[in-house]
Amino acid sequence: MLICDGMADRPIVKLGNRTPLEAARTPNMDKLAKRGICGLMDTIAPGVPPGSDTAHLALLGYDPFEVYTGRGPFEAAGAGIELNPGDIAFRANYATVDDALLVKDRRAERVQGTKPLEAAVGQIKLRGADFIFKNTVGHRATLVLRGRGLSHEVTDSDPHEIGKKVLRVRPLLQAPERPGLIQAILTGGIRRFVGRRRRAAKTARLLNDFSRRAHEILKDHGFNVERVKKGLPPANYLLLRGGGVVPHLQPLQARFGIRGACVAAAALVKGVCRMAGMNAIDVPSATGSVNTDLSAKVMAALKALETNELVLLHIKGFDEASHDGNAAAKVKLIERVDGALKPLIKAADFIVLAIDHTTPVTVREHTSDPVPVVIAGPGVRADDVHAYGERAAAKGGLCRIRGKDLLPILSDLMGKSKKFGA
């Protein structure tokens, strides 16, 4: 399963009203489209721009509307923390604040080498919950709360803007409005509301205590004293955001009888795959250029195919080109990726080529435009689509499907699905 992050686009005038995918020379992807069945896919739902995490949840057969409450759990799983359903997890940033707690830099100038800070913050103990804190890459980290009576329904401490003061974490819940209120009282909803609110208030208090303790530890830490000496902004605050509760996801193995692995550099994607019970394969060498990164990842995916029934290969770069608004760079990258995929297309029994979301270079953000998808392999009802592109796929035999239907379709083609009924 090849997922090209943000490769889909909209027609661009400079490209002769073609999309980058339509404009690029992609003989391998086109060959795949020719021997497979094509279609359009709303990764989440029509009109809903997907995030990376929600998109991959859907691509692995889960309903993001049911299981997703925030990015935190997937960051934490991506960082390799063993999570339990019910844990509350947050994305954290090492940031720079001044004495008045005004944010000077949300990433402490993309601080590196924060291992000593991780160890110091990891010592924090507070009554009411266990805290698990772990660095990921650079200024990024993740915080997990484990215990009874906790909630993800709290606000961020990250003001998301430079110059603003760090925010107190607060319970997110509002009492139902008047019409709903009467109904809520009648149906016992108020008692549930009060319980939720109490858990959220406890969690907010814990997070505020944690933030204060972390700030005290960080601001006086030798690592930061050293940075200040060098004229660098100290990593003296942990900004929290994206709180979510760890859902119970039935693993792929239990659901489809499929042993799966993923090859992905993005922590969020890795996190989703891990929570789906897949083995996330690290490709440490793949941090260089797009080219070396890709061939190392393709090699890793080929190797993973020897011991797994499903390998998800997440290919980055398109999304970055789109965020930069660079159509020409996107076309070039698509052509390079097309060549790199050839060995994988040859090796796998079934191939799914898909995209997690559209990122138009004209918009520079994820949009909801459906993405082209092709499934190739034995028994597939190959259609007469001969090119892999947004508009070509619309004429394919899959018509228009949802992201969460993709894996069940593939699983049945692989002979792994069970009949519903007699």
Add this chain to the structure above:
Amino acid sequence: MLICDGMADRPIVKLGNRTPLEAARTPNMDKLAKRGICGLMDTIAPGVPPGSDTAHLALLGYDPFEVYTGRGPFEAAGAGIELNPGDIAFRANYATVDDALLVKDRRAERVQGTKPLEAAVGQIKLRGADFIFKNTVGHRATLVLRGRGLSHEVTDSDPHEIGKKVLRVRPLLQAPERPGLIQAILTGGIRRFVGRRRRAAKTARLLNDFSRRAHEILKDHGFNVERVKKGLPPANYLLLRGGGVVPHLQPLQARFGIRGACVAAAALVKGVCRMAGMNAIDVPSATGSVNTDLSAKVMAALKALETNELVLLHIKGFDEASHDGNAAAKVKLIERVDGALKPLIKAADFIVLAIDHTTPVTVREHTSDPVPVVIAGPGVRADDVHAYGERAAAKGGLCRIRGKDLLPILSDLMGKSKKFGA
């Protein structure tokens, strides 16, 4: 957003097995199809023939299965009554009954000038609820009940047939059958059922009292004494039907950040738009022929575009031609409308051309056949469909969508949607 009421159809032998839309000359709609993305749309769901109210709820992004319980609330909103969520509303007809309460004429020969009757009925006060009564057009009126412990789960008083006696309003609820009963007892459903039943019984009693009081007032009213003298059937009874509870609809402005207005003559359509937080623009001059009606409405829509981000223009007439079974008239009307739309198509940034439901001239009723839809505007993945028609649209790049997905798709193209996930 141009909504052509009932314009879609089925192939007609007399038209050479074409639909009226396929047979008509429609250069402007075709040009729009050419520069836009086309598809089929199940306004509600495959196989479900939509009403005007449910269709427009879906077209504005709501799920009619969730929010719709009857036409009453939308009639009342269309009549300009300020509603609260939880109000119970009914459509009412001034009708003629004899002394034995047998219905002689369900519309009192399409009685006009009932303002004095409205005032008299408006005086009715009963303990247990507030009554709001308002005339709309001709024999049509609307009744709203406001108070605690009311329900929409009651039967109509309208027997829907001439010669039958007016019906007592009754609670609509049946006790759950035996297998369900045990489950209901276990889950507390019985207590809820008893509560619902009690509210429905109270509402039925109030409506029966209201109907009797209204009949007493109407039958002796000078307006009707005068009518009887002239040999006209008196408007001496109010037949109630279509009871529904006013839902809480999140306004378009809150949901999508879109300021919207509608230009529509149909009260039900106006009502839906008002309840969605849109400004319903009255076009008082537009009561003449289809032609003057349409140009006045197009002018009003153009004006509304100056101060609104979304303008819904509802175009009537096709549905009437279909109900009359007149294919030739329908073709002619389509051609006239095609010309009238030209200035709007030029003025708007994004254009959606759609139909609320199919009304085949061979069936003379709404059917569930999906309708053609086109979205045109900057960034749209224009397809190779070159005509606006039922079968041409089936080959378009949207494939087959649901009515409730249309506004989210449009909103994202307008750059108004928020990413779900990180």
